[in-house]
Amino acid sequence: MDGERRDKLTLLALNAASGDEGAFEELVYATERTVYNMALRACGGDEHDAADLSQDIYIKLWRSLASFRGESSFNTWLFRIVQNAAADRGRKAAKNRTVSLTVEGEDGEDGRDEMDIEDTAPTPEASLMESETNADVMRALDKLTENHREIVILRYMDGFSVTEISEILNIDEGTVKSRLFRAREKLKNLLEKGNGFG
Amino acid sequence: METLNNKNCEFKDNVIDYCEGLLADEDARTIEAHLDICNECKETLRDHKAFCEALEACNTDIPAELHESIMRAVKRESLRTRFLRAAKRYAAPVAAAILLIVAVPAVIKNGANEVDTPAHYSANGDSVTEIAMVVDGKGRLGEPTEGVKTEEDHEIAPADTWADIVVEPSAEAQDATLEAYQYVVESGEVVTCYLCPIVWASADEVKTLAQNYAALVVQSDDIGAVFKTDRELLKALAKLGQDVPNVDRADFIRVSVK
Known part of the structure; x- marks a missing residue:
């Protein structure tokens, strides 16, 4: 199934490169969740910055589509764009001082309107359990070495294949698999110690 | 069927x-069969x-x-590219930044004449063939093409008299930009474009413009970004005065869009 999805992305990218706007939007739909989460991690969890960075990424993607030939995996190509965009943003943030205009209400408070949202959220208990589990996982990830953390995130959070990870990290697939194995075992041990997970 | 419990399977x-x-x-089928018997x-x-x-x-x-x-940003980028290609056919050299006024209305002082120009149109309401004045990133005037009035009365102020504000355009402003680009590109006409007055506007002029006009185009790294100005801008500028030195005392205010 992974192979089929990757083939679909490559085909969409090639169609988008030849001017098919519908294909480009499908490409955005197919990748935006992954891109946004990568942006979120690059921005230290700041949702606003992550949204801006996501826009930058897709603008860069659009600009560079003409050069995509489908010889490498689209995912790998997209990863490089994300990396470059995040690095550019980091450089700009260091240079500029930004002041945001917000609309003030009469009482001087931030005037953003609260929207009525249909309540389809999980129950408070379910949400708390989910956030505790997520927090446990993030704490455990932080305890891994950088190499192990990076490869776990690429594989299990960003969804890259072993082959794509091999291209991204410029290491052979055997090394990817053995590093993944060790990272996985280490993380599973940390999680089991932490909260009885597994 | 015998089931297995081998911890080192x-x-x-x-x-x-x-x-x-x-x-x-x-191989997957082999494993599936094995899973039936191995706890x-x-x-x-x-x-x-x-x-x-x-x-x-x-x-x-x-x-x-x-x-x-995301889609709006990409569409704007697409139209910007097409606009720049179209502009190149009419004027050379084309610097990196082209400012487009999409506002109702924009007031330009040119000596004794005040040109009160609605969005997209020439002073008399007809389409015109002059090309945009071109400004580089530092606010200097580029070479205008023949027929376009120059802003000789506006000298570019020394850098130490500027107050710099970087703002983020609203979604509505971005939509207005899109509309402007679409007009220029799809109509096939080249409209007279003016430098945004806010680039060299005095602080008082900025406040006046903000009070009277629906939107102002500002010099931007992201060309042609528009934001809506109204009383909120005045409030925001007043508030920003506490954070941005010189905004109240500045001779000129340069507003860049993030």
């Missing part, structure tokens, strides 16, 4: 590959699924409006 690693969809069909491997499968799901669950869904804002 030889198929354990294959179960993980199976869980992740990495096995060829034939240890069933537990390995269950644990690994939970592991993968727990990591994936740390990802968050995208904000509701993000997809639309």
Whole structure:
């Protein structure tokens, strides 16, 4: 199934490169969740910055589509764009001082309107359990070495294949698999110690 | 059927590959058959699924409006590229930044004449063939093409008299920009474009413009960004005065769009 999805992305990218706007939007739909989460991690969890960075990424993607030939995996190509965009943003943030205009209400408070949202959220208990589990996982990830953390995130959070990870990290697939194995075992041990997970 | 409980089952690693969809069909069927009889491997499968799901669950869904804002940004970029290509046919050299006034209305002082120009149109309401005045990133005037009035009365102020404000355009402003680009590109006409007055406007002029006009185009790294100005801008500028030195005392205010 992974192979089929990757083939679909490559085909969409090639169609988008030849001017098919519908294909480009499908490409955005197919990748935006992954891109946004990568942006979120690059921005230290700041949702606003992550949204801006996501826009930058897709603008860069659009600009560079003409050069995509489908010889490498689209995912790998997209990863490089994300990396470059995040690095550019980091450089700009260091240079500029930004002041945001917000609309003030009469009482001087931030005037953003609260929207009525249909309540389809999980129950408070379910949400708390989910956030505790997520927090446990993030704490455990932080305890891994950088190499192990990076490869776990690429594989299990960003969804890259072993082959794509091999291209991204410029290491052979055997090394990817053995590093993944060790990272996985280490993380599973940390999680089991932490909260009885597994 | 006998079931197995071998903690060191030889198929354990294959179960993980199976869980992740990495096995060829034939190998996958072999593992499926093995799972029917091996409790240890069933537990390995269950644990690994939970592991993968727990990591994936740390990802968050995208904000509701993000997809639309991405598509809008890309469309604006697409139109910008087309506009720049169109502009190149009419004027040389074309510097990196071209300012487009899309506002109702924009007031330009030119000696004794005041040109009160509605958005997209020439002073008399007809389309015109002059090309935009071109400004580089530092606010210097480029070479105007024949027929375009120059802003001789506006000298570019020394840098130490500027107050710099970087703002983020609203979604409505971005839509207005899109509309402007579409007009220029799709109409096939080249409209007279003026430098945004805010680039060299005095602080008082900025406040006057903000009070009277629906939108102002500002010099931008992201060409042609528009933001809506109204009383909120005045309030924001007043508020920013506390954070941005010189905004009240500045001779000129340069507003750049992030």
